[in-house]
Amino acid sequence: MTENILEVRNLKKYFTLGRGATLKAVDNVSFSIKRGETFGLVGESGCGKSTTGRTIIRLYDATEGEVLFNGKNVHQLKGKESKDFHRKMQMVFQDPYASLNPRMTVGDIIAEGIDIHGLATGKERMERVHDLLRTVGLNAEHASRFPHEFSGGQRQRIGIARALAIEPEFIIADEPISALDVSIQAQVVNLFEKLQKERGLTYLFIAHDLAMVKHISDRIGVMYLGALVETAGSKELYRKPLHPYTDALLSAIPIPDPDLSQARERIILQGDVPSPINPPSGCRFRTRCPKAMPECAEIMPELVEVEPNHFVACHLYK
Template identity: 55%
Template sequence: MTEQSTTSAVDLGKPRGEVLLSARGLQKHFPIKAGFLRRTVGAVQAVDGLDFDVYKGETLSLVGESGCGKSTTGRLLTRLLEPTGGTVELEGRDISHLSQNELRPMRRDMQMVFQDPFGSLNPRHTVGTIVGAPWRIQGVNPEGGVKKAVQDLLALVGLNPEHYNRYPHEFSGGQRQRIGIARTLALRPKLIVADEPVSALDVSIQAQVVNLLEDLQEELDLTYVMIAHDLSVVRHVSDRVAVMYLGKIVELGERDAVYERPMHPYTVALMSAVPIPDPARRDKRERILLTGDVPSPINPPSGCRFRTRCWKAQEVCATTEPPLAELAPGHRAACHFPENVPAA
């Protein structure tokens, strides 16, 4: 059985409910061009073969170091980027290579919250114009008119409806992110990809926005793919966690299983860095410091991509890429020498 068929069978084998989004063999390679004729001389392998499902009503978080491919994956899922290879299916329909005209009606079902709450808002437009844009683009006339619908959305995300005619620069960072969330909710999407939604905000505001996202999920029956590097935030909001390293998913499982019993050495190192408020527990934990830098995605290592920084690496790690295999119920890891594997 091939690696891809193994991971697909594992992902589909655990009964979790209805699959909303499915990625199989998902790839995105950015060509590198050089010379007078701009010939392609290589490629940045930003995302290189992802297999996972997103179930209705859950929050799946993608975590990993900067440059691991998290944000590129989010843009592939919402078709802001077209995949180099593999497929993305939304409710069973392949959207991987649809044209923009074909995608337009499907934009109602999938939206994105961006990291920079100011850069994603047009400074020349009022809040009313920004939040009402999805209805105009889709040719939808909401009940009661656009102005009333926008004001209802502003109230829903905790903003003053009377600020309809204000401009983005008149709001704080947290308020701008709420405006972006309101715009995302206009068409009542089924899937929201949130790309580092709180990382640009003050710590005092982050919890408010995270709690808002959780409340909206429960009230509107939303499904989230959360992209983040703050492992404390991820633990608070996630149902499942996928750990990425250099364009690959190296571990995928239920939140508590990944945090308490990490199997991949990279995940073990990540979890050892999560702050613990209890001094007694903190002193007992061993902190794992990874040596070296993340290899270049232009020329990734053979076999296991983490082997150049892994303290458990052996010869097989350089010659054979480990499959993302199920090592415990609902818990998968791509490692030849995993940790915390339950006894058979």
Template identity: 65%
Template sequence: MKDKKEVSGVEYNEKLLEVRGLKKYFEKHKGIFRKKVEHVKAVDDVSFFINKKETFGLVGESGCGKSTTGRTIIRLYKPTSGKILYDGEDIGKLDEKDLMPYRKKIQMIFQDPYASLNTRMTVADIIGEPMEIHNIASGKEKEERIIELLNLVGLSKIHASRYPHEFSGGQRQRIGIARALSVNPEFIICDEPISALDVSIQAQVVNMLEDLQESFGLTYLFIAHDLSMVRHISDRIGVMYLGSLVEVADRNELYDNPIHPYTKALLSSIPIPDPELAEKTERIILEGDVPSPINPPSGCKFRTRCKYKSDICKETVPKLIDVGNKHYVACHLLQN
């Protein structure tokens, strides 16, 4: 695979998206009459920003809230609280009518290429439908644009009349990418776009996403659990645990100098192809299970699995602080 280009310093006026104190709680009803309400705190006070033409990687264990974060940003879920600023406009509070212009600017590539495509529609219909909804193209112009998009993602004109079940997983994901590109978006949320694909296909899809970013000046939120792939494609990376961000840094800074105990454990799980080097590398095994998002621990959510915990970890929620080199960590070890 190609190596991701380095990006220079961060300036405020380069920001395309800024998330401030984002929360997404899901209600869960209990009891015979289902009157008791519990809240699943899927996303709990998350803040970060993404610069224009940048790729921000979001990683963490399954169930940590990274996909919910992406779906809330694109407003598939209505946020419980917090702000989602897109070019300075808080889109978290807009109704469906006012959201329409942003539906065009922000698109999503879904994790499952089998479930994200309508099996009763042809490829041409799947790619062409967003163009009609947003009044971008119709008739012959739409047909030409569909063929152009198919060629762009490595397919051809002959595929336009076929149905999703006639394609492999990698080809279906290419169709999903073509659909996302059909409305000329600025920002694409990639929700684990390669996790359901064969390893041999994953690199092809990632390289294609990088080529498209360079050609069209796209901005990505890249959500994944493949830590080596996230390092390859991302400019900056945020690490999530139980609905909250615990560390944010430039990709090389994060991988070369992880600070939070959870990040260290996460990175130690990356397979090393060299057997001799793998034997010398310390594996950090976390004890216990991930707590329930319905009733998360007080204070630091990671304290139930952290060997460095102290009394303050139980009492106070750690805040993300800058430890230098634009490296942000939420840990009381650094704040005492």
């Protein structure tokens, strides 16, 4: 059995707001990722998937729970162990315009991690930068330019090169294609897949584009209002979604064939997403669920294995 490189156990991330209010952005989330695989994390905007990624990499401190990376709790690491962790785990951010320092050249942006970890200096440093630029489909002469001179797709490639510079094992890709033109999205996803094969990388791929997540992911986790409601293999999830929320999400994916599109029933969820400051009691999806039962208001369903490697948090599957 393949070793888990990452284990997330009962992770919670709460933000304290004014007047004593608490925003429960991530609430009791658990999942694991095997070495060398891609785990897709999907859900509506505001469901907590990006906060989950940022808490895993320690941009946020966890309120409760554990994040084990190579068997060590990342939120307890200090000194050299913490520095080593940040070398092994990197992040590609959603906005390629905001994530690059406009006052630094592309060469210095990519080499920042190399400098921090003392991996190379002088000529060797620049050779590494040039190799990384070529790896992501850019040219060596781009190293002397500034971020504003590039398109969105090129900037995202620079962000990927920066993440690769210190030879990480694990990359969190936080909606890395959502800010890009559709014509560029496929190129960036293909680049991710190519790099994974060449370098043996493991990905946590966060997105709301379900069709793209199916394409790149080995397994998928579905989040709703801070909680994980279903996890399964990519093909299994799309073939047989169990949770009513997953079913509704998948019904919204456009189908290029008009005949097939008309044959499939579109599930329209009623009402708005509740506030994570004051989520519903019991199952958080019950206020919009077409299959809600009285017990859904009283008991929060646990994520249980209903079929081999297919987990769902729903009272329909006791």
